[in-house]
Amino acid sequence: MKQTVILVGLVFGAVGTNYAFGQxxxxxxxxxxxxxxxxxxxxxxxxxxxxxxxVGDTLMTAPGAxxxxxxxxxxxxxxxPESRLTVAEFHYAGVEDxxxxxxxxxxxxxxxxxxxxxxxxxxxxxxxETPVAQMGxxxxxxxxxxxxxxxPVAGNGAKPGAYNKVNTGRTYIRTGAGEIEIDPNQVxxxxxxxxxxxxxxxxxxFFNRSIAPRSARPxxxxxxxxxxxxxxxxxxxxxxxxxxxxxxxGARGPQVAPGSGNGPLVxxxxxxxxxxxxxxxxxxxxxxxxxxxxxxxxxxGSWGVSxxxxxGNAATVGxxxxxxxxxxxxxxxxxxxxxxxxxxTTATYSFAGGPGATTGAGATATITSLNVGxxxxxxxxxxxxxxxxxxxxxxxxxxxxxFTQFTxxxxxxxxxxxxxxxxxxxxxxxxxxxxGAFVGGPMAPGMITSFGLSAAGKSLSGAAxxxxx
Numbered sequence: 001m002k003q004t005v006i007l008v009g010l011v012f013g014a015v016g017t018n019y020a021f022g023q024x025x026x027x028x029x030x031x032x033x034x035x036x037x038x039x040x041x042x043x044x045x046x047x048x049x050x051x052x053x054x055v056g057d058t059l060m061t062a063p064g065a066x067x068x069x070x071x072x073x074x075x076x077x078x079x080x081p082e083s084r085l086t087v088a089e090f091h092y093a094g095v096e097d098x099x100x101x102x103x104x105x106x107x108x109x110x111x112x113x114x115x116x117x118x119x120x121x122x123x124x125x126x127x128x129e130t131p132v133a134q135m136g137x138x139x140x141x142x143x144x145x146x147x148x149x150x151x152p153v154a155g156n157g158a159k160p161g162a163y164n165k166v167n168t169g170r171t172y173i174r175t176g177a178g179e180i181e182i183d184p185n186q187v188x189x190x191x192x193x194x195x196x197x198x199x200x201x202x203x204x205x206f207f208n209r210s211i212a213p214r215s216a217r218p219x220x221x222x223x224x225x226x227x228x229x230x231x232x233x234x235x236x237x238x239x240x241x242x243x244x245x246x247x248x249x250g251a252r253g254p255q256v257a258p259g260s261g262n263g264p265l266v267x268x269x270x271x272x273x274x275x276x277x278x279x280x281x282x283x284x285x286x287x288x289x290x291x292x293x294x295x296x297x298x299x300x301g302s303w304g305v306s307x308x309x310x311x312g313n314a315a316t317v318g319x320x321x322x323x324x325x326x327x328x329x330x331x332x333x334x335x336x337x338x339x340x341x342x343x344x345t346t347a348t349y350s351f352a353g354g355p356g357a358t359t360g361a362g363a364t365a366t367i368t369s370l371n372v373g374x375x376x377x378x379x380x381x382x383x384x385x386x387x388x389x390x391x392x393x394x395x396x397x398x399x400x401x402x403f404t405q406f407t408x409x410x411x412x413x414x415x416x417x418x419x420x421x422x423x424x425x426x427x428x429x430x431x432x433x434x435x436g437a438f439v440g441g442p443m444a445p446g447m448i449t450s451f452g453l454s455a456a457g458k459s460l461s462g463a464a465x466x467x468x469x
Contacts, residue, residue, distance in 0.1 A: 023055040025090040026071040033065025033081075058086040061109070066211050073100065074116030076213040080145075083109025088129070092118060101125040110145035110163075114213050130162040132193045133175045140169025143210055158206055161191035165207055173197040178399060178415040181431060196401055196413050256318025260286030261409035264330040265435050265450035267461035268315075269360045271323030279323055279360025281452030281459035285409055285435045289317045289326065299355065301465045303440035304332035305448055307355040313362070324362045327355040329448045329463040331439040337379070337403055341442040344376035349447045349466035357388055357451075357462025365390035370464055372436070372447060379403040381412055384434050386451060388460060393420035395460050397430055397453055411435040418455035430455035444468065 028037075028051045035047035040056030047059065047067050059067055059079045069077040073092040079085050089103040102118045104111075106128060119126035119137045128135040130146040145163040164171050165187045172181045173188040177196040182188040187204065190197035256270060263286025271279050294310040301307075307329040315322045351370035359365055365388045373382040381400045388395045397416030405412050411433035419427040432453035438444040450463040 023090065024052055024072070025055050025057070025087045026053040026069045026077075027051065028053060029068040029070050029076075031065070031067040034062035035065050035067045035079075036060045053087060055087050055090050058084060060084050068213065071102075071116055071118075073102070073118045075102075075113055075118065076116075077111055077113045078211050078213050080110040080112065080211060083111060085109070085111050098125075103127045103129065105129045106144055106146045106162075107131070108146055108148055110143060110210070112141075112143040112210055112213055114141045115169075128164075133162045133173050133190045133197065135162070135164050135171060135173050135188075137169065137171050140171055141167040141213075142169065142171050143167070143207060145206070158204060159189075159191065161189055163204065164188045165203065178413055179429075179431065180413055196399065198405075198410070198413065256282060256284075256320050257288055258318075259284040259409045259435075261407075262286050264328045265437065265448055265463055266317060266326060266328050267357070267450035267452050267463045268317040268322050268326035269324040269358070269452070269459050269461050270318075270320050271360070278457040279459040280454045281360065281432050281461040282318070283411055283433045283435050283450040283452040283461065284318065285407070285411070285437075285450075287318045289315060289328075291315055294326075297355070299353075301353055302467075303446045305354075305439060305446065305465050306330060307463060307465070309355045324360050324459075324461070325358045327357070327450065327461065327463040329354055329450060329465065331437065331446075331448055333439050333441065335438040335441060335444055337407065337438075339442055340376060340438065340444055344444065346376065346382075347374045347444070348372070348469045349374065350469055352446075352465050352467040354448075354464035355462065356464070357390075357460055359390045359393070360459035360461075363390050365395070365460055365462065367462065367464060370449075370466065372449065372466060376444075381406050381436075384412060384414065384449075386414070386416075386434075386453075388462075390460070391420075393418055393458070395430060395453060395455075397432065397451075399434060406434070406436045407438075414451065414453060416453070418453070418458060418460075421458040422456035428456035430460075 028047050030049045031047040036044050037047050038044050038058040061079050061081050061083050063082050065081055067079045084107040086105045088105050092100045100118045126137050128144050143165040147158050147160050149160040164173050166182045166184050172179055175190055175193050180197045187200045188197050189200050265285055266287050267283045269279050269281055292314040294312045294314040297309045299307050310326045315326050317326050349372040351367055357365040368387045371385045375382050380402050384399045386397045395418050397414040399412045399414035401412030414432045414434055416430045417427035418430045422428045430453045434451040436449035439446040445468050447466040452461040
């Protein structure tokens with residue numbers, strides 16, 4: 001992944017699809033402090049009000065400095081202090097015809113943007129690159145930051161990596177390991193290009209110092225309703241190398257009460273839209289649930305494992321009504337991570353039974369395969385691979401992460417596709433989470449798991465028992 005930065009641009013009457021250096025992209029509305037514009041050829045000039053910004057230009061702000069840009073597609077961009085942002089590509093000919101495009105490269109620091117025409121209709125054409133991840137939007141007011149491990153903005157108290165906060169709309173963060181979507185008032189984070197992004201449990205405090213677009217004035221207390229920030233500091237778990245309580249749910253949709261990390265695993269569905277016409281698959285560990293008279297289908301397996309499916313859509317899970325059967329699985333022989341045998345190295349677990357899976361519409365799904373690769377030496381899930389069918393739909397998903405995520409409240413992120421979820425649209429991307437636990441004693445002969453996936457308004461959720469191969 002390129003280690004350069006991109007800035008959104010403004011085009012005045014530009015036509016064609018040639019994203020050549022020097023093509024007009026925007027203007028500087030104002031600059032405060034030491035702000036420089038460095039061209040693609042390396043020449044440097046001070047940023048002045050009304051000065052043009054062209055493709056290939058890099059905005060550089062010193063400590064305490066900032067710049068606000070007005071883009072050709074109507075976007076507003078505020079480059080935050082101690083930042084370096086480049087406009088790598090920009091094209092907007094005044095119409096939303098699919099040819100419009102903007103690509104930013106963020107090398108350090110951050111920027112806040114209210115997107116314009118680009119990012120509204122053809123959202124895939126709006127891209128932010130950092131040295132560790134790509135970010136995109138679904139039409140939004142967002143804030144993106146990248147903090148390197150060394151350099152001018154290192155040591156500011158934030159864990160190095162890429163961050164994306166959503167104020168309105170929706171964004172995503174993508175690496176080679178997978179992708180998550182970020183809803184309003186959430187912050188996505190990833191530390192390196194080889195890691196799966198995750199959702200932080202709270203908003204890091206440095207976002208409270210972000211300068212908002214339009215007024216370009218610091219947030220006040222209380223902040224305006226459209227730009228309120230949560231002043232909470234980030235806590236780093238130095239032992240695990242993760243942000244405490246990291247939540248890796250990548251699925252869109254209603255937010256449910258978090259699990260305790262110490263209870264039955266559950267795969268369930270929450271509905272949204274008119275009469276629950278849009279559904280979202282969820283999974284959890286110890287998520288609060290109430291049966292509310294729902295019919296129960298139960299079963300049991302090896303290693304003290306038992307399961308239940310709550311039918312009839314009467315149950316509430318995570319404080320919200322389930323819109324399809326909810327599947328629970330638990331064991332009286334769960335194995336704590338600290339009790340796993342030190343002689344264990346690697347293993348693969350395969351589907352052996354359990355309550356199964358259902359779609360958001362309540363149709364029974366068949367788990368055609370579910371295999372989980374495990375590295376006990378590194379305490380990681382190396383590959384969680386799920387394939388399931390329901391009628392004419394085929395779900396595939398993969399994911400991975402640490403034991404701490406998998407067996408705790410966070411879960412690991414899953415990403416894949418659902419063939420048939422959207423008629424005539426190929427295989428829409430699917431995302432979600434999986435939770436699990438080792439069972440049967442120190443040699444961990446078994447595993448229980450739950451999963452939830454969402455794609456194109458459809459969903460799949462379930463739970464299963466797996467045997468070690």
